[in-house]
Amino acid sequence: MALQITPPDELWWLTFNQFLIGALVLGTFVSLVFAYFAIRYWEKRVKPNEAEVVLGPGKVAPGTSKIGWTRYTLVVTGIIVTLLILATFPRTDYVEASPPETDLVIWVTAFQFGWEFEYPNGKKVVNTLVLPTDTVVEFKVVSRDVFHAFGIPEIKGAKIDAIPGILNSLWVKTPSDPGELNVVCYELCGVGHSLMVGKIKVVSPEEFQAFLQSS
Amino acid sequence: MSSLRSWILRWLTTTNHKDIGILYMVTAMYFFLVAGTLALLFRVQLAMPESNFLPGKAFNQAVTVHGLVMLLWFLSPIQFGLANYFVPLQIGARDLAFPRLNALSYWLYLFSGLLLIVSFFVPGGAVDGGWTLYAPLNTSAYSPSKGFDLAVLAIVMLSAAITLGTVNFMVTIAKMRAPGMTWDKVPMFTWSILFTILMMLLAFPALAAAGILLLLDRLLGTTFFLSVEGGALLWDHLFWFFGHPEVYILLFPSLGMLADIISSFTGRPLYAKRFVLVAFMAATVLSYIVWVHHMFITGTSLLVRKIFSVTTALISIPFEMATLALILTLYKGRIRYTSPMLFAMAAIPLFIIGGATGVFNAAIILDRAFRGTYWVVAHFHYIMAGTALFAVIAGLYYWFPKMTGRMLSEKLAKIQLILAVIGINLLYFPQFLLIDMPRRIYRYDYAPEWITLNQLSTIGAFIFAASFVVALIALLHGLLRGRPSGDNPWGAWGLEWLTKSPPPPHNFDGQPVVTKDGRILIVPEKTLEEQGVDKVITGEAKVSVTGVMTPNGTAGHQSPSHAHGHGHAHAHHGSMAPMMLALGMFVAFVAMPLGNTALMALGALLAFASIAKWVLDEYRGRFSEPEPRYREEFPFVGIDKFKVGLWTFIAGEGFLFGSLVGAYIFIRTRSPAWTPGIELHDVAIGLFNTVVLFTAALAMGLAYYNARVGNVGLQRASLAFALALGLLFMFTKAYEWSKFAAEGYGLTSTMEAQLYYTLTGAHAAHVLVGVIASLYALVRSLRRPYGPQDARTLLYIGIYWGIVDIVWTFIFPMFYLI
The missing domain is CATH 1.20.120.80 (Cytochrome c oxidase, subunit III, four-helix bundle)
Known part of the structure; x- marks a missing residue:
């Protein structure tokens, strides 16, 4: 069991929180400036000598080119946004590559309207997958008919398109406690799309071995 | 009876840009009511996920037609209705370059929309594949409904209408500006329409091509979108090559309106207008190289995805710039909070929320969780139903007096604004928290924790809808009972306010000329002949200034020769052919x-x-x-x-x-x-x-x-x-x-x-x-x-x-x- 491997969803939360802080800081700053101007220059508050009204009836707005201190804001926000994206790339590489160590490979075939799972030993199940706890699982995802998207809502970032003729893969680390996860289709695939829900039962490794050997 | 007949005949045969603008707006409002009602229906189902209020196919039809109609038959057309009416006025032209082609654009738009509506009543019912119509679900093998065929035909027909429209606006803006109206002085709304049509010109052919290939698949048995060689990804590439510019196609005209309206009610020109124009141009170019960000989990090569991830991050910068410019326009202004200004100001915070969440989507690793969920729905509805739609309302209220000669009730507008602001935030903010919930599902038994958020969202939807009921009352009240507005009730700048409300068929009583220092003169043709256009522009020529009005003033000048000549020319312009x-x-x-x-x-x-x-x-x-x-x-x-x-x-x-x-x-x-x-x-x-x-x-x-x-x-x-x-x-x-x-x-x-x-x-x-x-x-x-x-x-x-x-x-x- 590969306990030292960082699960992709942990990296997802890390990245999300970084973006959230960036967005909140910049968004709050811009909103405060906006609110300040909106109140400060309201005609009922602004003193006559403070307002410089240059446009009015019978005029056309000129092409102003002064940019003043906004250029710095632009450079700063530009750098922040680009850095935020570039900073995600090493994590993206990690998440997108095959897992450092794979304990289990599951073949997933999406169809209208359900999921077929195949274990390495050839055992096939429909809609209910049993997985051991604390395990790195790689899903190999294909579709039998239309465009589906395989996703586990409980694990952030555990989602990949299931497209006919294309083999996509995705890896996750299962939770360390036994429990139940959902498998949900994230791309409208027809009349039964809403009901295309599978289950993942996360069980102890011993129970899993017993399940795998059962017929 | 005969007056009714001639009234009907007038609207059927009109080629005047103002009439067609009104037709666009009224038609778009009709489609808005249809698509909005559909949205309320599926919001009810989502608030009661155990119920069978709108299950299965009906639910899929509702979300699909809602999306298609809101984007293609409401938002863009209502913006182009305003553009039809006001671009020629803003630049001092008498009409669009090709009036009959303009009429054809409108009628193709109307009938393409009706095609989609009719599709509810044919065997198999309306289209139900999601507005993105993903392959291969869109082929007749999986969706044999005849209504699906009609929807694709409607899209191809609309693409034709839009291509004709782009030609018309391109020529009008490029060739028909009044003397002295240099590129620098062109108002932002007209500029934004120019950038919009540049994007339309390149994006809609891709949609038309995808539509034509799909029609061949559906009607003649080819397998472009069914085969492994083409299939899902061919559709994805063609569709999103159209689809991403389309986002900016819907946004640009609204930003242009915001700029003009905020300038009007602060008395300040748009801050750093030239840089904003450069930003718009950059966004126009970038909009063509971001489409793969809709395909981050389809299995595209990682390098390609990283490139598109960076371009997607970069495209946020022009819009940050536009937002900052709008905010800085307030600086040292004298802000008058009229109803158009209030809606324009409300659009800005919505844009900050919608824009900031857009940056998240640019990161490949984050997008894996967002894709296909309500996070994305919330993000683009803050932009579309928020910024873009609020700006359209601001635009409608700003120009309503010009179109009708009557004022709208400020009181009703304020009630509408309060309902709209509460409604939209209650509607879409909970959807950010529904970050794991798939789009386009009507049941979610496995996640009862989503029910409360969905119910809040549905309540928000009804409050938001109520704001439009108030808007409808306000529009009807204004139309029938509004007090006379005069020609320039807002004391606004720009050419459109220097003519009567509503403007005469030929728009201006005389030739509008913009002087070098930005004054607008409405000059009789004879004076222009005598003095020479160049001297009028530089201000060397002595012309009796006409048309410059005080707030609430009236356009006093009447140039008999022109009013006569053009009035007659227009009377003969009707044509049934379009x-x-x-x-x-x-x-x-x-x-x-x-x-x-x-x-x-x-x-x-x-x-x-x-x-x-x-x-x-x-x-x-x-x-x-x-x-x-x-x-x-x-x-x-x-x-x-x-x-x-x-x-x-x-x-x-x-x-x-x-x-x-x-x-x-x-x-x-x-x-x-x-x-x-x-x-x-x-x-x-x-x-x-x-x-x-x-x-x-x-x-x-x-x-x-x-x-x-x-x-x-x-x-x-x-x-x-x-x-x-x-x-x-x-x-x-x-x-x-x-x-x-x-x-x-x-x-x-x-x-x-x-x-x-x-x-x-x-x-x-x-x-x-x-x-x-x-x-x-x-x-x-x-x-x-x-x-x-x-x-x-x-x-x-x-x-x-x-x-x-x-x-x-x-x-x-x-x-x-x-």
């Missing part, structure tokens, strides 16, 4: 999937009769009128409006063929085996046709030359020769096709055959247009030979032939050689 052409197409398209040949023939007949009537009007010069003086400026100096229009149209055609060639390359690179064309096709026939086609263009060139030098005999001979060559090409093509079909190489035989027939077929359709144009030129030449003054018509037909040739130079090697 409406009949669109109606004919509607009838034919409704009948097509239903397999009703008789009805199809009737529709086609109606359409062709309308085209014939149109050509006949042209031939008789029924609508020709002298051009008023306009501003000529880089890069359009010395290029007449037909040429600008032709090249704009050709650019659109180029992207249509480009998309089809792109589909060819995509399919070919993914095909395991491909027979080189040289082994499959008869190169001799191909070469023969190449020579024929090139000679035809040459013959048109000769006809043009002989018209210029006045050699009537050679002019007619050249035209007859060009026509004969065009026909020869068509006959050779028909021979080739029938030979192939007889050999078993039919349309659906191989992937290669499908592409061959589709691309050469699309090309042959263009040759057919060339043949018809040449036939028209020949008949016209036999009756009235072209002379130096109108030889340019032949030049344009020649340019068209040249383009048909260039397309062929791509198609010939693709299928006959390599």
